[in-house]
Amino acid sequence: MMDFSYSDNQQMIRDSVRRYAEAELLPQYKRWDTTGEWLTKDFMDKLIDMGLLRLRLPEKYGGQGYSFVDCGIVCEEIGRCDHNIRYIISNAIHLGEMASSMAPELQEEWIPRIANGEMMSLAFTEPRGGADAGNITTKAVKDGDHYIITGEKTSITFCGVSKVVFVSARTGGPGPKGLSFFLVPTDLPGVTAAPFERMGQRIDRAGSFFFDNVRVPARNMIGAENQGFIWAMTIIGYNRNFVPLACIGAAQKSLDETIEYVKIRQVMGRSLSKWQGVANELAMEATKLEAARMLCYSALSLKDKGLRHDKESSMAKWWGVKAANEVLYTCMRLHGHYGWAKEFPFEQRLRDCLGMESADGPREVHLGIIARDLLGKEFAPF
Ligand SMILES: Cc1cc2nc3c(=O)[nH]c(=O)nc-3n(C[C@H](O)[C@H](O)[C@H](O)COP(=O)(O)OP(=O)(O)OC[C@H]3O[C@@H](n4cnc5c(N)ncnc54)[C@H](O)[C@@H]3O)c2cc1C
Structure with a gap:
């Protein structure tokens, strides 16, 4: 028997995160975008106090034992009020998943720091391409009990x-089976960060990392040598559901607001909602969001059961982001010139969520993963 409802505990998670996000995130959403300020201490303290940076950390670091579905609910609710804060929460979830593969000294240093609001980055993408993340050129060469890392990563969130940045680097032969994964503190000699502006997500401080003969202790390798990329992709594959869920949250919030707006906005003598073209559009957009949400939660429930979810997560990623962006665009359009105005959140939500088409892999990569499952590796494009 399939159960599509939230448990009592999940309902409680949803309600408490929604209350927090409405009170603390929504009022500041535009501020970070327009002023370019970094998140204040008070803002971060509240995020930490809510326990949102400890959802899946090991118990001894205050981990809360959330399931992946529970974490998805958090991402969706956060996305309703500030899509960009989802990154901070999901990074802390990734750290929890990586923890058991980290040397004890690294766990002791970095888990409390990230749980207390310091930022981390994951760096796969390079200037010559991100979709083909198994064919990168940053290299790590063994030198006694150290590795020396040289290369460049770009488009890195929170750069x-x-x-601290977790970096994929080549330690072996060509292709994904020659890559390892390293924890690199950003204050090490030879690490330079160069942030740049993007269309949306101003708070993410994205940019390029340059690694110029950076010496890291061999124990900073996470997972086994030459298995780092495959390990990282497997272990954080669930993120392909968190990304769309935050967009779905932003789109659902916009749709809720649009539903209220079309009831009161008068056009040609009647409420906008009384025009069937408008009512149908709302109905279609609501359907899309519900279907996208189901794809995400069903993939996350496979992950919770320890089952394969790569095809399902790719379906959720490409289609969920696309559906959410279409809904955001419709909501902006139905608000007429107000939708376009900076005073309202619609344009910012759309700018913020459009980047999610690329982040965590463009749709063509995810369609390729689905096609490989359908056709078999022998007949698939890659
Ligand atoms: C908001 C945002 C946040 C990001 N954060 C991070 C981060 O924290 N860490 C990180 O490592 N990276 C990050 N990225 C980078 C992201 O992972 C890459 O943008 C993505 O992997 C695609 O790589 P690329 O942009 O180099 O595009 P390319 O690899 O150059 O591809 C360009 C386009 O070609 C098409 N394409 C690619 N492959 C295929 C194919 N096989 N078949 C058909 N068409 C194809 C797609 O349309 C794709 O958009 C972020 C990107 C964005 C926008």
Whole structure:
């Protein structure tokens, strides 16, 4: 028997995160975008106090034992009020998943720091391409009990503010089976961060990391040598559901607001909602969001059961982000010139969520993963 409802506990998670996000995130959403300020201490303290940076950390670091579905609910609710804060929460979830593969000294240093609001980055993408993340050129060469890392990563979220970056680097032959994964503190000699501006997500301080002969202790390798990329992709594959869920949250919030708006906005003598073209559009957009949400939660429930979810997560990623962006665009359009105005959140939500088409892999990569499952590796494009 399939159960599509939230448990009592999940309902409680949803309600408490929604209350927090409405009170603390929504009022500041535009501020970070327009002023370019970094998140204040008070803002971060509240995020930490809510326990949102400890959802899946090991118990001894205050982990809360959330399931992946529970974490998805958090991402969706956060996305309703500030899509960009989802990154901070999901990074802390990734750290929890990586923890058991980290040397004890690294766990002791970095888990409390990230749980207390310091930023981290994950760096796969390079200037010559991100979709083909198994064919990168950053290299790590063994030198006694150290590795020396040289290369460049780009489009890295939180580049300008991260204290630590997890870097994929080549330690073996060509292709994904020659890559390892390293924890690199950003204050090590030879690490330079160069943030740049993007269309949306101003708070993410994205940019390029340059690694110029950076010496890291061999124990900073996470997972086994030459298995780092495959390990990282497997272990954080669930993120392909968190990304769309935050967009779905932003789109659902916009749709809720639009539903109220079309009831009161008068056009040609009647409520906008009384025009069937408008009512149908709302109905279609609500359907899309519900279907996208189901894809995400069903993939996360496979992950919770320890089952394969790569095809399902790819379906959720490409279609969920696309559906959410279409809904955001419709909501902006139905608000007429107000939708376009900076005073309202619609344009910012759309700018913020459009980037999610690329983040965590463009749709063509995810369609390729689905096609490989359908056709078999022998007949698939890759
Ligand atoms: C908001 C945002 C946040 C990001 N954060 C991070 C981060 O923290 N860490 C990180 O490592 N990276 C990050 N990225 C980078 C992201 O992972 C890459 O943008 C993505 O992997 C695609 O790589 P690329 O941009 O180099 O595009 P390319 O690899 O150059 O591809 C360009 C386009 O070609 C098409 N394409 C690619 N492959 C295929 C194919 N096989 N078949 C058909 N068409 C194809 C797609 O349309 C794709 O958009 C972020 C990106 C964005 C926008």
